[in-house]
Amino acid sequence: MPYRVLIAKPGLDGHDRGAKVIARALRDAGFEVVYTGLRRSVESIVTAAIQEDVQLIGLSLLSGAHLPLTQKLMAKLNEGGVKIPVVVGGTIPEQDIPVLHQLGVRGVFLPNTPLKDVVQAVTAIVEKAQQEEAVR
Amino acid sequence: MNETEDKRRWQETSGATLKPRKTLSGLSVEPLYLPEDHTGTYGEKVGLPGEYPFTRGVYSTMYLERPWTMRQYSGFGTAEDTNARYKRLLAEGQTGLSVAFDLPTQVGLDSDAEEAEVEVGRVGVAVDSLADFEVLFDGIPLDAISTSFTINATAPVILAMYMLVAEKQGVPLRKVSGTTQNDILKEFVARGTWIFPVEPSLRLVTDSVTFSAERLPRFNPISIAGAHFRDAGATAVQEAAFTLSDGIVYVERALQRGMPVDQFAPRLSFYFYTYTDIFEEVAKYRAMRRLWARIMKERFGAQDPRSMMFRFGVVCGGKTLTRQQPLNNVIRVAYEALAAVLGGVQSMFTAAYDEAYAIPTEASAILALRTQQILADETGVANTIDPLAGSYYVEALTDKMEAAIVATMAEVDRLGGMVRCVESGTIQRMIADEAYRSERAIASGEQVVVGVNRYQSREAGELHLHAYDPSILQRQRERLLSVRRHRDGGAVRQCLSDLRAACREPEKPLMPYIVEAVRAYATVGEMTSTMQEVFGTFQEPVVI
Numbered sequence: 001m002p003y004r005v006l007i008a009k010p011g012l013d014g015h016d017r018g019a020k021v022i023a024r025a026l027r028d029a030g031f032e033v034v035y036t037g038l039r040r041s042v043e044s045i046v047t048a049a050i051q052e053d054v055q056l057i058g059l060s061l062l063s064g065a066h067l068p069l070t071q072k073l074m075a076k077l078n079e080g081g082v083k084i085p086v087v088v089g090g091t092i093p094e095q096d097i098p099v100l101h102q103l104g105v106r107g108v109f110l111p112n113t114p115l116k117d118v119v120q121a122v123t124a125i126v127e128k129a130q131q132e133e134a135v136r
Numbered sequence: 137m138n139e140t141e142d143k144r145r146w147q148e149t150s151g152a153t154l155k156p157r158k159t160l161s162g163l164s165v166e167p168l169y170l171p172e173d174h175t176g177t178y179g180e181k182v183g184l185p186g187e188y189p190f191t192r193g194v195y196s197t198m199y200l201e202r203p204w205t206m207r208q209y210s211g212f213g214t215a216e217d218t219n220a221r222y223k224r225l226l227a228e229g230q231t232g233l234s235v236a237f238d239l240p241t242q243v244g245l246d247s248d249a250e251e252a253e254v255e256v257g258r259v260g261v262a263v264d265s266l267a268d269f270e271v272l273f274d275g276i277p278l279d280a281i282s283t284s285f286t287i288n289a290t291a292p293v294i295l296a297m298y299m300l301v302a303e304k305q306g307v308p309l310r311k312v313s314g315t316t317q318n319d320i321l322k323e324f325v326a327r328g329t330w331i332f333p334v335e336p337s338l339r340l341v342t343d344s345v346t347f348s349a350e351r352l353p354r355f356n357p358i359s360i361a362g363a364h365f366r367d368a369g370a371t372a373v374q375e376a377a378f379t380l381s382d383g384i385v386y387v388e389r390a391l392q393r394g395m396p397v398d399q400f401a402p403r404l405s406f407y408f409y410t411y412t413d414i415f416e417e418v419a420k421y422r423a424m425r426r427l428w429a430r431i432m433k434e435r436f437g438a439q440d441p442r443s444m445m446f447r448f449g450v451v452c453g454g455k456t457l458t459r460q461q462p463l464n465n466v467i468r469v470a471y472e473a474l475a476a477v478l479g480g481v482q483s484m485f486t487a488a489y490d491e492a493y494a495i496p497t498e499a500s501a502i503l504a505l506r507t508q509q510i511l512a513d514e515t516g517v518a519n520t521i522d523p524l525a526g527s528y529y530v531e532a533l534t535d536k537m538e539a540a541i542v543a544t545m546a547e548v549d550r551l552g553g554m555v556r557c558v559e560s561g562t563i564q565r566m567i568a569d570e571a572y573r574s575e576r577a578i579a580s581g582e583q584v585v586v587g588v589n590r591y592q593s594r595e596a597g598e599l600h601l602h603a604y605d606p607s608i609l610q611r612q613r614e615r616l617l618s619v620r621r622h623r624d625g626g627a628v629r630q631c632l633s634d635l636r637a638a639c640r641e642p643e644k645p646l647m648p649y650i651v652e653a654v655r656a657y658a659t660v661g662e663m664t665s666t667m668q669e670v671f672g673t674f675q676e677p678v679v680i
Contacts, residue, residue, distance in 0.1 A: 012239035014328020
C-alpha cells in the first residue's frame, strides 16, 4: 500500500509552485498525494487529513506566517487527538526551525532543498510514525 | 567574402565538435552567429526607436532623455511604517513608488477579520480604508511621484483610494500618474489573490480600464503581468505568450464596451520577471515589442502609435534568488537588471538579496536600489539606444523568440483561448510541468545554480533579517475601529447598497459606486463582501 500524504496551503498565501513541485516529486516516488489548493483554513486541512486518511501533512508557507499558522494546526490536531505527523516547507528563517520542532513539526524544508532529500526525509518520517503507531 | 562559405569552413574546423547549447527556457543556441543568420529587412523588423514596430524601444530617445524609473517594491506593517520607508527610499534617489500590500488587502479582508489575523501587515502594508491611504502618502507629492500598486482583485478599490487621496492633496486628476496591476487573469493561474469568478472579475477590470481612460489620462489602469507565470515555473516563451494572450482578452473586453481602441490602449502596460539568461531576456523584450505593435495595429486596427507601444516594467530576483550563499543574489540581480536595461525597460524593481528569506531590511533594500543606480550612472549601458541591435545573435534570437511566442499563443487559441484555459486549469498545468522539469534539471545538474548544485560551501555567517513587529495588528485594528466609529454609518450603508444594486445590473459601470463608497470610508472588506454577495467566489481548479 502506498503512503498517502496531504500537501496543504494554509493562510492567504497564493504561491504554490513549491507545493506542486513537492507533490509531483512525492507522486513520482510512489506516494499518493492529495493537494488542497489555496487558502485553506486550519480546520479544513485537519478535516481533509482525517477524511483522506493520510499518513503525513505537508504545509507550504511563504508569507512569513508559518509560526502562528503551524501553531494553530498543531493545536487543532492535538485537540482532536490526531497523530498525523506534520512537515513544513517554504521561506522559513533558520532561527524559526527549532521553534517549529518545538511545536511538534517533524521536518522543515527550506527553498532549494534537493527533491530526493525531501522524498527520503518524508519517507523516513512516515515510516517512523507508522512504527510508533504500531507500538501504541 | 562569402558568409555561407565562411560558416561552412568554421563549422568544419573549430565548430566540428561543438554542440548547440540552450537558453534557460530551452531555445537552441548556435555556437557562432553570422550575418546570414538574421533574415528579413532592417526597416521592416527593426527600424528606429520610437517607430513601428518599436523593436528598438518605445521612445525615440529612450534613456538619453529619461532614465528608466527605479521603483522598489516595498510595503510592510501599517501605513506609518511604509510611509517612512518610502520617504527614505526617495531620499536615497528612488524615482517612483511601488506599493506592496499585505495579503488581507489583496484578497479583500479587513484587518479585523479572523482569517486576516496572522497576515496583517506581514508581506506588505495593511490597507482597510481611505484613512490608511491618507497616512501612506502623507508628505509625498502625487503630482511629482508616480506610484505602482501590486493589487488585482481589489484593484478598483485601490484605484479609487489613490484618486481620492490625490484629490485631497489638491493634485488635478490629469497629473495623477501610476499603475494598478489589475491583471486578474494571471491571478487565477499564479499568485492566487483571486476573489470573484472569472467573468465578474473581468467586468471589474474592464470597468476600471474604461473609467481610467476617461478620468485619469496619465494613469495605467492595468499592468498585464507575465512575471507571476514566470516565477511559478513558466519559460520565458510561455511568460511572453500567456501575457500577450491575456492582453488580447483585456483589449477585446474594452472594445466590447464600445470604447475606441485608441482611447484606452495607450495606457496598457506590462510587467515581467527578468532572469539571469541575459540575451534570452533581451530577445524576449525586443520580440514582445514587435509582436504587440503588430497585434494592436493589424488585429485591432489601432492608429495612434501610442496604442502600439509595449511599455513594460520588470522585477529582477524571484526564483533565481537562492537561500544558499545569499550574497550571490546581489550578483544575480545585477546581471538581470543589465538584461532588462539592454531590453529597453521602462521601470524596474531589483529585489534585495535577502528576499529568499523574508521581506528586505532597510539596508538590503537600499543596496538593491544602488544596483540600479550603478548600472545607470557608471556602466555606460544607457549612453546609446538599444546597443545590442545588429548583433547577429541577438537579432537571430529575437526572431526565434518571436516565432516561439507566436506558436505558444496559437496553442492557447487552439485550446479554447485564455479565459477557458484559465478556468479549466490548463495554463496552471502547463506551468507546473515546466516548474517540475526545471527542478529536476537542477537536481540532475543539467541546470547549474551556483551555491545550490555547484560550488556549494558551508553557509557563512548569519543574516540579519527583517523581523515582523507584533504591534502591527493592534495598531492597524485601532485605526480601523476609529474609522468605523467616526464615519457616517448611514452614508456607508447607502453606498454599499447602491454598489450591490449596481453589481446586479451587468451593464452598469461599477467604478463610480466604488469611488463613492471609498469616499465615505467604506472598507476594502465591506466593499468586497458586498460584491461577493452578488458575484460569488472563484472555484479554483486544483491541479498538481
